[in-house]
Amino acid sequence: MKSKKLLILLSLLLVVSVFVSACSSGEEPTTPEPEEPTTGEEQTGEKILRTNNSSEPGSLDPALAQGTHESWILNNLFEGLMKHDSTGQIVPGMAKEYTLSEDDLTYTFTLKDDIKWSNGDPVTAQDFEFAWKRALDPELAADYAYQLYYIKGAEAYNSGEGTVDDVAVKALDDKTLEVTLESPTAYFLDLCAFYTYYPVNKAVAEANPDWAKDPSTYVSNGPFTLESWEHNAKIKLAKNENYYDKDNIKLDGIDFDIIEDENTAWQKYEGGEYDILVTLPQAVVAQLKAENNPELQIGADVGTYYFNLNNEKKPFNNKKVRQALVYALDRQTIVDKIAQGGQIPATGIVPPGLLDENGEDYRATTGDFIGYDLEKAKTLLAEGLAEEGMTVEDFNAQGFVLLYNTSEAHKKIAQAAQEMWRTNLGIEIGLENVEFQVKLDREKAGDYDISRAGWIGDYSDPMTMLDLFYTDGPFNDAGYSNPEYDRLIDIAKSTADQKIRFDAMREAEAILMEDVPIVPVYFYTQPYAVKPYVTGVYKIPIQYPTITYADINK
Incomplete structure (x- = not known):
């Protein structure tokens, strides 16, 4: 077993050495000098x-x-209605204030x-x-409509079993919005900062x-407007006056290139054409x-990198086969030698990074399920x-x-x-790369065997990860279904009792990690680079670095 692990490690080191050689035309990456790059400000006279x-x-x-x-x-x-400040706390955005009824079900927001x-x-x-009712409209077919299901009547309308009039969100006047929930939801204000909850100009x-x-x-x-969009090439934003x-918005604009090659x-x-780079x-x-x-x-991230297994395709429909793929993966070597x-x-x-009912880290108190x-x-x-x-030979013959x-x-x-799977288990898995949107479309269609996936939390609660795998969930691309798991998720979503809620989530995660419809690989961090003349960038765990309040000082 030791010799096989050594063989894997040597193979991985070879992969890394080839990658290092290729990343800058055969030369080691060099540290850019801060005084040489031409900033967006110098190029245009504006702070871009x-x-x-x-x-x-x-x-x-x-x-x-x-x-x-x-x-x-x-x-x-x-x-x-709400947004995150630089510490990650939820603060009023478009809302000036809100009230919550004694039964924790009805929010009344007053706009600025x-x-x-x-x-x-x-x-x-x-x-x-x-905007919220539009996102729930079955004809729009919004993948993220389920994030609005916390609102009374929302799921029924979106699933075709109710009407738009049953959705309990109502403008009482131009400045007052009343929202009634199906059940008390501890993280509803977090959801009000999520993009599916953004407003849309009705007219x-x-x-x-x-x-x-x-x-x-x-x-x-928001702070910026969409100035131009050259598809697959560039997107330009301009300051919204x-x-x-x-x-408090110091930038005149933000220019996004669209380049997949890292x-x-x-x-x-490195050549001074970008002021910040995330990937x-x-x-x-x-x-x-x-x-x-x-x-x-190295930014903190609430997210998990994993591989989907197509649970509807033989032999990935077999729990033991899925478990074998999970336990044969040496994650420590991957993070130490590959991800780095x-x-x-x-x-x-x-x-890690999500708190339990006692204010402690959920991952630490819940413990480890796989290794x-x-x-x-x-x-x-x-x-x-x-x-x-089947035999291993039969498996390999499937391609x-x-x-x-x-x-x-x-x-x-x-x-x-x-x-690792080849050396440890004797199974052969091919590789195929496609554009990101193509990958997403193929996962939705079930047109894959194993697929790379990752999920960054939408809000600061373990449910942001766990409800992914609810039966027929819009992002349940593995096709996982377990009635007991669904029952526990329903319990966790229907109670204001934090102990009951977290106990249900812990039990649900234990079931999920026994069934392993996916292969967890690592918990994310987000390394990114920022030029020294850029200030005001900050990173909260559930979002990419916030550049809204950035400034260019040179």
Whole structure:
């Protein structure tokens, strides 16, 4: 067993060495000199922050967005009733204040007086009512509509079993919004800062259903406006002069390139073309860490990197086969030798950084569910394949493939998993890379065997990870279904008793990690680089770095 682990380690080291050689045309990554790059301010006379978004957004309509490749931009274009401050706390956004009824079910929000859309229209409570009901409209088919199910009548309307009039969100007047929930929800205010809860200009959207597809018709209520969108190339934002807090917005605009290749993006940052870069090549992260380079920031992230297993495809429908893949993966080697960004080997689905009912870290108090156990993995694979009437040779003859979106980081981790499964279990898994949106579409269609996935929390509660795997959930791409798991999730969502709620979530996670419809790999961190002349950037665990209040000082 030791010799096999050594073989894996040598293979992984070879992968890393090749990657380091390739990341800058055969030379070691170098530290950029802070005084040489030409800033956005020097190029245009304005303060334009330049960066890369890494993937083309599927939509910049808040109701239709479904990932960080969209939310990083949307968080600069829109603002909800609530928002996060620099410490991650929930504070009023478009709302001036709110009250909560004694039964913890009805929120009444009062909007600020001086809030406007980018076209000059006032932001009203009717805009919020319209936006939330629009996101729930079954005809819109919004993947994130389920995040509104906390509102009374929302799920019934979205599933076709109720009407829009049953949805308990109502504008009492232009400045007052009343919302009644199905059950007390401890994190509802967090949800009010999430992009699915952003308002939409009712008059604009009713007049033009395609308003979000063209910058000339795009209307937003946040710190910036959508100036231009050259698909698969560049998105430009401009400061919104109608934003109520515009005096604290120092930038005149933000330019996002759309480049999937991490090495190309790093070269542009290194050459002074970007002021901040979020997705860094792993070898570069390792180099900057070794140098103690002050431009490198290791941001906290509430998220988990994992592989989906298609639970509806033989032999991944067999729990023992899935468990074998889980226990044959050496996560510590992956984070130490491949990821290299301070990530933590995943021992469950809920990452660190979320508090339990006693104010302690949920992951620490709940404990570990999975690990690396090679002998157990071999036994489970043999038993699982036998139950399916298969041998390892039969498995290999199927030509199963691990699907991942284009990225050097994802490629290296996929190669590591491929090698571990081959060496440890004797099974052959091919690799296929596609564009991010293509990967998402294929997962939704069930057109994959194994796929790379990751989830960053939408709000600060373990439920943000656990409800992913509810039967027929919109992001349950593994196709997992367990009635007892669903029952426990329902309990956790229907009570204000925090002990009952957390006990139900712990029990649900234990079931999930026994069934392992997915292969957890590691808990995220988010390494990113910021030029020394850029100030005002901050990172909260459930979002990409906040650049809204950045400044360029040179």
